[in-house]
Structure formats: structure tokens, C-alpha cells
Amino acid sequence: MKITDFFKDRVFIYISYSVTFGIIFTFMNAFHTDLQLNLITGIIFLLMAAINEAWEFFRKNGFYNDLRDKLENLDRKYLISEMIDEPSFAEGKLFRDVICEAGKSMCENIAVYRKNSSEFREFIEMWVHEIKLPVSSLLLMTHNNRSEISENFLEQLMRIDNYTDTVLYYARSENAEKDYLINETSLKRVVSNIALKHREMLLMHNVTLRTAGLDLNVLTDGKWLEFILGQLISNSIKFFSSERGPEITISAKEFPDKTILNYKDNGIGIPDSDIPYIFNKSFTGENGRNGARSTGMGLYIVKNLCDRLGHTISVDSQKNVFTEFEIIFPKNDFYKFN
Amino acid sequence: MKKIFIVEDDKSIRDELAKLLKNAGYLTEALTDFKEPTEKILSANADLLLLDINLPELNGEIILKEIRSNSDIPIIMVTSRTSETDEVLSLSYGADDYITKPYDPTILLLRISAVLKRYSKSASNLTYRGWSVNPAKGALISENNEIILTKNEMIIFQLLLDRQGEIVTRDALMTALWDNDEFINDNALTVNISRLRAKLSDAGHNDALETRKKQGYILK
Numbered sequence: 001m002k003i004t005d006f007f008k009d010r011v012f013i014y015i016s017y018s019v020t021f022g023i024i025f026t027f028m029n030a031f032h033t034d035l036q037l038n039l040i041t042g043i044i045f046l047l048m049a050a051i052n053e054a055w056e057f058f059r060k061n062g063f064y065n066d067l068r069d070k071l072e073n074l075d076r077k078y079l080i081s082e083m084i085d086e087p088s089f090a091e092g093k094l095f096r097d098v099i100c101e102a103g104k105s106m107c108e109n110i111a112v113y114r115k116n117s118s119e120f121r122e123f124i125e126m127w128v129h130e131i132k133l134p135v136s137s138l139l140l141m142t143h144n145n146r147s148e149i150s151e152n153f154l155e156q157l158m159r160i161d162n163y164t165d166t167v168l169y170y171a172r173s174e175n176a177e178k179d180y181l182i183n184e185t186s187l188k189r190v191v192s193n194i195a196l197k198h199r200e201m202l203l204m205h206n207v208t209l210r211t212a213g214l215d216l217n218v219l220t221d222g223k224w225l226e227f228i229l230g231q232l233i234s235n236s237i238k239f240f241s242s243e244r245g246p247e248i249t250i251s252a253k254e255f256p257d258k259t260i261l262n263y264k265d266n267g268i269g270i271p272d273s274d275i276p277y278i279f280n281k282s283f284t285g286e287n288g289r290n291g292a293r294s295t296g297m298g299l300y301i302v303k304n305l306c307d308r309l310g311h312t313i314s315v316d317s318q319k320n321v322f323t324e325f326e327i328i329f330p331k332n333d334f335y336k337f338n
Numbered sequence: 339m340k341k342i343f344i345v346e347d348d349k350s351i352r353d354e355l356a357k358l359l360k361n362a363g364y365l366t367e368a369l370t371d372f373k374e375p376t377e378k379i380l381s382a383n384a385d386l387l388l389l390d391i392n393l394p395e396l397n398g399e400i401i402l403k404e405i406r407s408n409s410d411i412p413i414i415m416v417t418s419r420t421s422e423t424d425e426v427l428s429l430s431y432g433a434d435d436y437i438t439k440p441y442d443p444t445i446l447l448l449r450i451s452a453v454l455k456r457y458s459k460s461a462s463n464l465t466y467r468g469w470s471v472n473p474a475k476g477a478l479i480s481e482n483n484e485i486i487l488t489k490n491e492m493i494i495f496q497l498l499l500d501r502q503g504e505i506v507t508r509d510a511l512m513t514a515l516w517d518n519d520e521f522i523n524d525n526a527l528t529v530n531i532s533r534l535r536a537k538l539s540d541a542g543h544n545d546a547l548e549t550r551k552k553q554g555y556i557l558k
Binding site: 129130132133140141157192195196202203206207208209 | 354355519
């Protein structure tokens with residue numbers, strides 16, 4: 001609280017002081033009181049007013065300065081109501097009561113949304129789990145009753161499965177709850193699982209899949225990493241060039257402080273102007289508009305999951321030549337004790 | 339014939355799974371009443387157990403724990419929950435493998451035979467027409483001759499040998515190769531098979547590998 005602001009705020013009081021003082025003086029003059037008495041009365045009056053003002057300024061200044069410091073240091077500013085000291089003056093008490101009441105009401109309100117969001121997420125998890133049952137059933141039926149259209153059925157079933165996974169991981173990536181498990185994971189195993197899962201699609205499109213240097217362990221959640229690579233693979237399949245045989249190369253390299261997983265395809269690439277936005281929510285870009293259907297969610301979720309796992313993902317591409325993703329796994333001893 | 343016990347609460351999946359396993363030459367039995375599952379599973383005396391994690395009465399992981407304390411029957415956990423925690427937990431409770439729904443039926447069959455092979459006390463069929471098969475060395479060895487096979491050819495040959503006299507589909511061969519991190523495409527499979535056939539006929543087995551059009555291959 002600036003002292004000038006304090007004075008400005010009290011201009012009306014000073015005017016009324018002056019007027020009162022003027023009137024008293026006029027009266028005193030009218031009754032021909034002694035000049036010295038007048039002077040003493042005046043000094044006492046001024047002194048008392050000054051003490052009053054100082055007292056007023058210091059206790060308010062103390063309270064509000066303290067409040068502002070606390071607010072500045074608070075990470076979550078909405079918790080300020082918990083931090084206010086009991087003020088010694090009436091309007092301060094009123095102020096504190098109002099803030100506390102407002103804070104309490106907001107907390108209650110947030111609790112409602114938090115509960116809704118976590119219930120919604122639970123429902124999504126359950127629903128995804130439920131929808132996998134008929135999909136499994138259909139896969140088995142297709143397999144048990146082979147015919148010419150089995151392949152088409154399989155392709156569509158894999159699409160359903162892929163879309164449901166997207167929903168599941170979107171819910172997981174948006175939620176604050178920590179539901180991943182970071183441990184030493186073999187890159188070879190993850191790539192192997194995801195290649196097997198997408199085997200039919202990759203073979204159907206006659207993709208050459210190469211791997212190199214995957215005999216490494218990284219600290220990650222295996223299931224999440226499988227989903228991330230799965231999204232990259234389904235993007236590659238969508239955007240292969242018709243001019244050359246489709247290829248995907250997955251390789252890894254170890255450095256003293258990190259491990260880098262490199263994913264590269266020889267598809268149609270991404271235009272330079274789109275590169276900075278491809279991890280943005282709902283961004284479809286030129287490829288998404290022209291070619292295959294795209295929701296603009298896949299890479300957004302991938303980025304989110306990487307952020308939450310503490311990995312860094314980056315992209316490089318040359319139009320009509322290649323698209324390359326790099327996932328960096330920092331080596332962090334902290335996680336090893338988890 | 340090996341007997342596989344199915345614990346799965348979704349009736350449609352259970353029936354289709356039983357059909358799949360029957361077609362693949364296994365005997366099956368399934369749990370239909372989920373009260374006191376552990377006793378029923380153990381008394382069925384099966385060679386392998388397919389165990390779902392989400393069950394009406396009990397959690398599959400608890401059943402797994404109970405069975406493991408009484409028996410070392412091979413167990414493959416099947417679940418539709420995709421979470422690393424479930425997998426780590428299941429494997430630490432002593433499951434032999436873990437598969438998430440919706441699973442590729444070919445992969446499931448492959449995993450089942452891999453787990454059964456690991457458990458079978460007698461070594462699997464490692465001779466072919468007097469040649470002994472040495473997968474570690476990648477070779478077929480007879481008294482005075484040796485055929486060297488590449489890794490891919492060996493994977494193909496072993497699968498054919500396991501089902502000698504039966505048709506093995508290209509899809510099954512492909513799955514086996516991919517399951518061994520050999521991500522080859524369709525053309526490469528054709529090339530590998532013709533090379534294997536050439537090597538076998540060089541060794542005097544002209545008729546060994548027969549092609550059944552649109553169905554697959556038979557090792558005779």
C-alpha cells in the first residue's frame with residue numbers, strides 16, 4: 001500500500017478535519033480566547049489526528065502488504081483465503097470473511113467438476129473395456145469362419161480397435177491421476193508387440209519394416225509407448241506415397257545421458273508450413289485435408305503422453321521424401337527407485 | 339491331445355475361443371459357473387489355463403495367486419484392460435504369458451503352443467526323416483551331411499515340423515516370423531519358402547514341402 005494512495009483515499013476525512021478545525025477556530029476567535037490556548041488546542045488536535053492517521057496507515061499497510069506477499073508467493077493463488085491472518089480492523093474482517101466464503105464456494109464448485117470428470121473417465125475406461133469384448137468376439141468369429149471378405153472385416157475391426165484406444169488414451173492423457181507405471185522396458189519388446197498388433201495392416205499395404213539397435217532398455221510405461229508407436233504407424237500407413245515401396249524404419253541409439261528412439265517412414269512427408277502445428281489439438285494440416293481422413297487428435301495425444309512420461313518428441317520431415325519422429329528418453333536415476 | 343481350460347465370462351468369446359482351439363487340435367473345457375473357481379480349475383486337470391482377469395465373482399489375479407500356490411500348470415492371462423500394472427502384477431504372480439483383448443487368434447495359438455512347448459518334458463520333435471534338427475546351430479544334421487538354414491528358414495521349418503502332415507497357412511508362418519522379430523513381407527516369405535524347398539531337395543527330399551494353393555504348405 002503506497003502512502004500517497006492512503007492519503008488520496010482519505011482526502012474527504014482531511015477536508016472534514018480542516019472544516020471542523022476551522023469552525024472551532026472561528027468559535028474560539030468569536031469568544032476571544034487566549035491565542036496560546038488556541039495554539040495548544042490546535043497542536044493537540046493536529047497531533048491526535050497525525051497519530052490516528054499513522055496508526056490507521058500502519059495496521060492497514062501491515063495487513064495488506066502481508067496479504068500481497070503471500071499472494072505473490074502462492075503457487076495456487078486461489079488458496080489465499082487459507083492464508084489471511086485475522087485482521088484487527090472491522091473492514092478487514094469483513095474482507096476476510098468474503099474472501100473465505102468465496103474460496104469455499106469455489107472449492108465446492110471445483111469438487112463437483114472434479115468428481116464429474118473422474119466419473120466420466122471411469123466410465124470411458126469401463127466402456128473401452130466393454131467394447132473390446134464384442135471386438136474380440138468378432139475377431140475370433142472372423143477367424144473361425146474364413147472367407148474372401150475376412151480380410152476386409154479384419155481391417156475394419158482393427159480400425160474400431162484403434163479408435164477406441166484413442167479414446168482411452170485421450171482420457172488418460174487429459175487426467176491428472178497418475179495411472180502409468182514407469183519401469184525398465186525393453187524397446188525390442190515394445191516394437192515387437194506393436195508390430196505384431198499392426199501386422200495385418202502392414203502386410204496388407206506391403207510395408208517393409210526395418211528395425212535396428214533395439215536391444216536397449218528405457219524407463220517408460222510399455223503400454224503407453226506401444227500406443228504412441230501405434231499412432232505413428234497408423235499415420236504412416238495413411239500417408240504413404242504411391243511412387244515407391246512403403247518403408248518404416250525404427251531404430252534406437254544410446255547416449256550417456258539419454259536414449260533416442262528414431263521412427264522414420266518414406267511417405268509423402270509434411271509441408272514445412274505445417275510442421276510447427278502437427279502436435280496441436282485438432283490440427284489436420286494439408287495432408288489431413290487432402291488425403292486420408294484425419295481427426296487431428298492422434299499426434300496431440302502422443303505429445304501429451306510423452307510429456308507426462310517425461311519423454312521429448314520431435315519431428316522432422318521433407319515433403320515427398322520422409323517423415324521422422326524422435327523420442328528422447330532421458331536417463332533419470334530418480335525413477336529407478338519407484 | 340492337450341487340454342486347455344478356458345476361464346472367460348463373456349459367453350460369445352468363450353464359445354468362439356473353444357471353437358478356435360478345437361480347430362487347432364486342442365481339447366477344451368470351460369468354466370461356466372464362477373463359484374469356487376479355483377477348485378473347479380484344478381480338478382479339470384488341464385495342460386494349460388487361459389485366464390481372464392475381469393470375472394464376475396473374483397478377480398482373475400486372485401485366482402492366479404491361489405492356483406499358483408497349489409499347482410504349476412501353465413497359465414496365460416487374457417484381459418481387455420490395457421495397463422502396465424496389470425501385466426507386471428500378473429507376471430509377478432506367476433503367469434507364463436499375458437495377452438490383451440482384442441487378440442489376434444493366430445498370435446494366441448502361437449503363444450499357447452510356445453508355452454506348452456516350454457513345459458513339455460519330452461523335447462519336441464527334433465528329427466525329420468533321419469535328420470536331426472538343431473535350431474541353435476541353425477542346421478539340419480545327418481550322419482554325413484549338414485544343411486545350414488537361415489534364421490527365417492529355421493522358424494518356418496520348425497513350425498512346419500511341429501505340424502508335420504497338416505496344412506500350415508501363410509498367415510501362421512508370417513505370424514511366427516513376426517513373433518520372432520522377423521518383420522518380413524509377403525514376397526520375402528515366398529522367397530524364403532522356395533529357398534527352404536531348394537535346400538531340402540538338395541538333401542534329397544524333393545517332395546518334402548508341398549504347396550496347397552490358397553491354403554498353405556505341408557511338410558511331408
